Amino acid sequence: MSQTYKVEVSNNGEVSHFEVPSGTTILQAAHDANIDLPSSCFAGVCTTCAAKVLEGEVSQEEGMGVSEELQAEGYALLCVAFAKSDLKIEAGKEEEVYDRQFGAS
Numbered sequence: 001m002s003q004t005y006k007v008e009v010s011n012n013g014e015v016s017h018f019e020v021p022s023g024t025t026i027l028q029a030a031h032d033a034n035i036d037l038p039s040s041c042f043a044g045v046c047t048t049c050a051a052k053v054l055e056g057e058v059s060q061e062e063g064m065g066v067s068e069e070l071q072a073e074g075y076a077l078l079c080v081a082f083a084k085s086d087l088k089i090e091a092g093k094e095e096e097v098y099d100r101q102f103g104a105s
């Protein structure tokens with residue numbers, strides 16, 4: 001049975017709400033709801049759509065662009081992430097993910 005979850009997303013300080021059916025990626029659902037979130041490849045490789053999950057659970061088996069370590073901290077690529085519960089997300093984390101994965105240190 002398909003289920004629908006509620007998502008609250010903040011992007012540059014702007015908070016939006018939308019619903020995501022269990023078989024639809026979070027980015028696609030946001031797009032369908034006319035919510036503009038950073039995106040580019042839609043395939044889990046570029047990290048443009050990186051976000052941080054503040055509350056709730058996602059599954060992102062095809063998320064190649066984010067290391068397991070960062071995934072464990074809640075970072076997700078919204079174009080390949082599916083909701084597993086109601087969610088609270090902060091979008092626009094590309095730089096943060098990039099720095100953490102490829103930055104110096």
Ligand code: FES
Nearest residue numbers: 040042046047079
């Ligand atoms: S849009 Fe490229 S990784 Fe999601």
